[in-house]
Amino acid sequence: MSSLKRIICLIAAMGLVGVFAQTYDLPIMFIDTKGECLDKNGLDKIPATMKVLDGVKNNVADSAKGTPYEIGIKVRGQSSALFPKPGYSIEVRDETGEGTDVSLFGLPPSDDWVLHGPYVDKSMIRNSLAHWFFRQAGRYSPRTKHFDLYINGVYRGVYVLIEKIKRGKYRVNVSKLKETDIAGDSLTGGYIWAFDKTGTNTGGAGDNKTGGIEAEGFNTSDGLNVIMHYPKKANLQKQQEEYLKKYLNDLEGLFKNGGNGKGYENYVDVGSAIDYVLHQEITNNADSYWCSFFLHKPKDSKDGKVTLGPPWDFNLAMSNGSQPENGGNNNGGQWGWGGGGMGMMGFGGSGTTGWQIESSMKQGGGFGFGGSSLKIPNWLTGMWKDNNYQTQLKQRWAELRSGVWHTKTMDVYLDSMKAYLKNAADRNFERWPNLGKASGTNDPDPQPMKFCKSSNSGGGTTMGGYNATTWDGEFEHLRKKMKERMAWIDEQLGFTEPAQPVVTEPVIHIPDWENDKKDTSSTVPPITNPWGTQDTNRTALDDFSRLSPTNYFVVNDKYLEIHTDLGGKFAIIDLNGTVLYKTRIKTGITTLKIPAKARDKAWIATLDGKMLNR
Numbered sequence: 001m002s003s004l005k006r007i008i009c010l011i012a013a014m015g016l017v018g019v020f021a022q023t024y025d026l027p028i029m030f031i032d033t034k035g036e037c038l039d040k041n042g043l044d045k046i047p048a049t050m051k052v053l054d055g056v057k058n059n060v061a062d063s064a065k066g067t068p069y070e071i072g073i074k075v076r077g078q079s080s081a082l083f084p085k086p087g088y089s090i091e092v093r094d095e096t097g098e099g100t101d102v103s104l105f106g107l108p109p110s111d112d113w114v115l116h117g118p119y120v121d122k123s124m125i126r127n128s129l130a131h132w133f134f135r136q137a138g139r140y141s142p143r144t145k146h147f148d149l150y151i152n153g154v155y156r157g158v159y160v161l162i163e164k165i166k167r168g169k170y171r172v173n174v175s176k177l178k179e180t181d182i183a184g185d186s187l188t189g190g191y192i193w194a195f196d197k198t199g200t201n202t203g204g205a206g207d208n209k210t211g212g213i214e215a216e217g218f219n220t221s222d223g224l225n226v227i228m229h230y231p232k233k234a235n236l237q238k239q240q241e242e243y244l245k246k247y248l249n250d251l252e253g254l255f256k257n258g259g260n261g262k263g264y265e266n267y268v269d270v271g272s273a274i275d276y277v278l279h280q281e282i283t284n285n286a287d288s289y290w291c292s293f294f295l296h297k298p299k300d301s302k303d304g305k306v307t308l309g310p311p312w313d314f315n316l317a318m319s320n321g322s323q324p325e326n327g328g329n330n331n332g333g334q335w336g337w338g339g340g341g342m343g344m345m346g347f348g349g350s351g352t353t354g355w356q357i358e359s360s361m362k363q364g365g366g367f368g369f370g371g372s373s374l375k376i377p378n379w380l381t382g383m384w385k386d387n388n389y390q391t392q393l394k395q396r397w398a399e400l401r402s403g404v405w406h407t408k409t410m411d412v413y414l415d416s417m418k419a420y421l422k423n424a425a426d427r428n429f430e431r432w433p434n435l436g437k438a439s440g441t442n443d444p445d446p447q448p449m450k451f452c453k454s455s456n457s458g459g460g461t462t463m464g465g466y467n468a469t470t471w472d473g474e475f476e477h478l479r480k481k482m483k484e485r486m487a488w489i490d491e492q493l494g495f496t497e498p499a500q501p502v503v504t505e506p507v508i509h510i511p512d513w514e515n516d517k518k519d520t521s522s523t524v525p526p527i528t529n530p531w532g533t534q535d536t537n538r539t540a541l542d543d544f545s546r547l548s549p550t551n552y553f554v555v556n557d558k559y560l561e562i563h564t565d566l567g568g569k570f571a572i573i574d575l576n577g578t579v580l581y582k583t584r585i586k587t588g589i590t591t592l593k594i595p596a597k598a599r600d601k602a603w604i605a606t607l608d609g610k611m612l613n614r
Helices: 003-014 060-065 126-136 184-188 238-253 270-282 356-362 378-384 387-401 407-431 471-493
Strands: 028-032 046-053 067-076 087-093 112-116 144-151 154-163 191-195 217-219 225-230 293-297 367-369 372-374 552-556 559-564 568-574 579-585 588-593 603-607
Touching: 028 060, 046 060, 126 144, 126 154, 126 270, 126 407, 126 471, 144 407, 154 407, 184 238, 191 238, 225 238, 238 378, 270 356, 270 378, 270 387, 270 471, 356 378, 378 387, 387 471, 407 471, 559 603
Parallel strands: 028 144
Antiparallel strands: 028 046, 046 067, 067 087, 087 112, 112 154, 144 154, 191 225, 191 293, 217 225, 367 372, 552 559, 559 588, 568 579, 568 603
């Protein structure tokens, strides 16, 4: 056999006919499950190998040159696991089979990653856009990267690499909680949990076949499911569970038996509760407040209050529902699968009006699903009804919408992603020809997963009801609906968007993970920070997960207390872009008297032209 024929046979055996010579403008990930079936029924990760190409241009023919990794992989999600293009969870492993932190596509290192498969979200951008919005508010939200995925030599389409929500230096900002931390300040944090369905940690679509709430967390006095993500329930000590349960029960108790919730600010980080609610509302997320609702609590010595976020799961958000597009409230109140579980919220809708939080309130006592009690926390609804909370919420909305959430700021992001994904979208929808048609669970796969005997054959539930005939149509529909949603919230909160954004980016503290050290001693060598100066006092305990934990300001009556390790040009700007005050500040703490022209007026604080958060 000639060399050319031998190569052609090899290409055919790998399932790469027609794509061997293609050069892609996205990174490419190649996964080989070593002959094992990778399907929705597996609860445990199966061993596999992964190779990653991450150049400016990437050719499928160069798969052997990709950076190699040993991994474990499984199908993830509940209803989304039933899509023919499901998502996957992967763990990067060392030679002993233990998790090991690596950087993928330039993101800070971790061992656990999510491979999101946008299927019913035909814009392929909803999760990335949602996390971008939350980061724009200066808060940590999982970072994302689009890429092309091959499994067992078969092209699976465009996927999105998403950081998994977990404790870590570059993820959620809580301290490590040891098994011996059972008293004092060490007991008070950190914890990460979600109000969610059972089965979210273990698989099983919430049907209790893996142990139910007892295996994953506990119930509050109101019956909410607390699904522990850190520590996992198996590692949660009795004293730690009792502490967190009492803390949440005490918070719920403020609003029970006629209580007006007085003192809730002593339990909840109100700023995070405002940003999280505004984020769920601007993204019009039908799953909001009752599932995939992540929260965390730092130690008391680190301002340890219940902190809302990071956000998660936006497949069916942003008006990507299956209900008719009638301009009415987007919560149809029907039973159905809604982005990860059965719920009274149905599939969400295509409308752009109505508060998701008020719709969740109408749910009342919630409903059960697989042993779950899914409802909005009573303390969050109580805060929503509080006049002081509403005042702060309106002020924060005006601040965000005048700058980092301005329509034109969003347009710049969307335009850049649209140009970046154009060729990738063509590839994806040639592989998954579902444009212009209803799509959902149990849809057939034109190229079924290798090594699996069964395949989807239809008869599932459709989701994502707009169904444009082109990717451009889906993308622009998303843009249009986001602007309609913003305008509706503007009207409700009495805000008028300025003609131009005052500021387009928040101050962020870029993780310098490539120069980071695992040594936790105080003798870590000095390095050059991302802003160009040497940090001689740096230790490996720095935490950048809140994007800018060392750059913020506090309002104390008539004074501003500015904390920064950057320094630079500080300014106070009104919502129309007029500079009310400016000065240059040094690193450390600077106290300034708020100028008279800025008192009793809405304004944005900036540092070197970027938004500085409270």
